Amino acid sequence: MATFGILRRSLSTTTTRNAIKNVTVIGGGLMGSGIAQVAAQTGHNVTLVEVNADILKKAESSIANSLGRVAKKLYKDDAKAVKDSDLIVEAIVEKLEIKHKLFKSLDEAAPTKTIFASNTSSLSIGEIASVTNRKDRFGGLHFFNPVPVMKLLEVVRIPETSEETYQALMAWGKAVGKTCITCKDTPGFVVNRLLVPYIAEAIRMMERGDASARDIDIAMKLGAGYPMGPIELADYVGHDTTLSISEGWHKKFPENPLFNICESQRKLVQQGKLGVKSGEGYYKYNK
Numbered sequence: 001m002a003t004f005g006i007l008r009r010s011l012s013t014t015t016t017r018n019a020i021k022n023v024t025v026i027g028g029g030l031m032g033s034g035i036a037q038v039a040a041q042t043g044h045n046v047t048l049v050e051v052n053a054d055i056l057k058k059a060e061s062s063i064a065n066s067l068g069r070v071a072k073k074l075y076k077d078d079a080k081a082v083k084d085s086d087l088i089v090e091a092i093v094e095k096l097e098i099k100h101k102l103f104k105s106l107d108e109a110a111p112t113k114t115i116f117a118s119n120t121s122s123l124s125i126g127e128i129a130s131v132t133n134r135k136d137r138f139g140g141l142h143f144f145n146p147v148p149v150m151k152l153l154e155v156v157r158i159p160e161t162s163e164e165t166y167q168a169l170m171a172w173g174k175a176v177g178k179t180c181i182t183c184k185d186t187p188g189f190v191v192n193r194l195l196v197p198y199i200a201e202a203i204r205m206m207e208r209g210d211a212s213a214r215d216i217d218i219a220m221k222l223g224a225g226y227p228m229g230p231i232e233l234a235d236y237v238g239h240d241t242t243l244s245i246s247e248g249w250h251k252k253f254p255e256n257p258l259f260n261i262c263e264s265q266r267k268l269v270q271q272g273k274l275g276v277k278s279g280e281g282y283y284k285y286n287k
């Protein structure tokens with residue numbers, strides 16, 4: 001794992017009520033930057049690790065915009081990034097083999113006490129944890145986008161997660177200001193098991209020409225009270241991530257038509273139209 005940067009922030013005005021004080025967030029994209037921000041805002045010492053220097057810079061400035069002040073330094077040492085960590089939260093790309101490579105190297109570099117968590121949207125926490133020797137200190141921490149605004153945190157236990165680890169994750173979730181719910185390691189946990197079929201059906205409706213993207217979005221906002229329509233929300237999440245979710249579930253559950261791949265989504269990714277983050281998805285955005 002190449003490490004380009006480290007970003008630390010601690011606010012003395014807030015106190016934490018749990019044992020987790022030093023947190024390493026790996027991946028500084030949409031989700032990792034938000035997770036690092038809420039952890040820093042609630043008095044944790046945060047190290048943000050990112051392989052892409054431009055994205056790290058972007059994460060720093062988006063956090064700086066929100067928080068006003070960020071101290072930072074540069075270095076390139078994996079072991080240093082995690083050596084004092086009580087908790088590592090992984091928020092890198094939604095690909096099992098890439099997460100495996102990362103967790104294998106983290107398992108060697110991190111102290112025994114360190115708890116590992118993944119922010120995966122759709123992969124099995126047990127499968128991610130399988131490459132480590134610390135399944136008792138492993139769990140899912142599924143945050144929602146945008147992290148500073150969304151109040152929910154899904155805390156996922158695998159059968160091996162110890163009671164102590166589970167309690168530490170729940171306490172930390174509360175300490176970063178989230179309402180925690182617990183669920184088993186089932187596909188999509190609670191929210192995405194319901195949200196993915198809903199968004200997929202909306203995309204299929206648009207692909208069939210039953211209604212335009214704009215009309216589907218207006219319908220769900222004004223008719224069902226959602227803050228964003230389903231097509232807007234897919235653009236907001238990012239189509240590299242949504243396609244990884246659909247491909248993973250389609251492969252795992254080929255008989256379930258709810259998880260069939262939406263062709264328009266695949267085409268967008270091929271064209272580099274990843275949604276809000278790239279300036280275009282189903283809609284166009286001002287960058």
Ligand SMILES: CCCCCCCCCCCCC[C@H](O)CC(=O)SCCNC(=O)CCNC(=O)[C@H](O)C(C)(C)COP(=O)(O)OP(=O)(O)OC[C@H]1O[C@@H](n2cnc3c(N)ncnc32)[C@H](O)[C@@H]1OP(=O)(O)O
Nearest residue numbers: 121144145146148196199200227228237242246258259260
């Ligand atoms: C098998 C086939 C499948 C095919 C399809 C598969 C699709 C899969 C899709 C599932 C993906 C799951 C991904 C993930 O695992 C789970 C998720 O995270 S799902 C996403 C959940 N999020 C939402 O649902 C967001 C819904 N939207 C909103 O809540 C709002 O629109 C908004 C984003 C908060 C923005 O609100 P608006 O009112 O529109 O805009 P404002 O600009 O006025 O903002 C209001 C308020 O919020 C503050 N704010 C907005 N963004 C941020 C930010 N990034 N950081 C900090 N604060 C933010 C803003 O400042 C305003 O604050 P105020 O001024 O009111 O104090």
Ligand SMILES: NC(=O)c1ccc[n+]([C@@H]2O[C@H](COP(=O)([O-])OP(=O)(O)OC[C@H]3O[C@@H](n4cnc5c(N)ncnc54)[C@H](O)[C@@H]3O)[C@@H](O)[C@H]2O)c1
Nearest residue numbers: 027029030031050051052055091092093094120121145237
């Ligand atoms: N986008 C969402 O709405 C959303 C919501 C909840 C959960 N998630 C999950 O969070 C994770 C990240 O999603 P995202 O939307 O933030 O993706 P993103 O593409 O915005 O960010 C991922 C970042 O990880 C970096 N990265 C990749 N490999 C790395 C490594 N080995 N070490 C350090 N950094 C590395 C990339 O450079 C990139 O900046 C995924 O598992 C996704 O399923 C996404």
